[in-house]
Amino acid sequence: MNISEARTRIVATADELYNARGIQAVGMDELRTAAGVSLKKLYQEFPSKSSIVMAVLERRHRSWADGLDAKVRQAAAPRDRLLAIFDYLAQWFAEDSFRGCGFINSFAELGAVSSEVAEYAREHKASFQEYVARLAAEAGVPAYLAPQLSILAEGAQTTAAIAGTAEAARQARGAAEVLIDAALGARDSRAA
Structure with a gap:
């Protein structure tokens, strides 16, 4: 096994374990065993648990951004x-592994004691807000709508995690439709 294979396996395993049980509940020995690497290899790849946590957050950010963008690009119209x-x-x-937003969970668990985790969670959320702002601008809706839609999405994530149902996404989508259509209607009435 080369270094990149071990590193990838460690991060993927840590992501699964942290998602299922929380970061602090998973020790390095458990992670080593689950990833199938020696403790020496684990520490060669990651000098500390915090470095693993940051690698997991980077992986989650890429996965979120890529998955979201792929879904968004399937839609033809800006709205x-x-x-x-x-x-x-x-x-x-609807995924069996859904336990809420990994950034919200990580921030709640470690944000007060790890400025690195807190800052990365903030950067992730800011990048989402910027993404929504770009989509809103392309749709021709007022700039004030982007943070409102972001808050709807964030609230849906938390609600879905706590309620254990995907229904929050449908409800948030319905609210988003009302907001978008109202903003587009106001824009169109001003243009007329």
């Missing part, structure tokens, strides 16, 4: 691209 955010959430919430 539909905004709503595709909530379609992506519905798919994610």
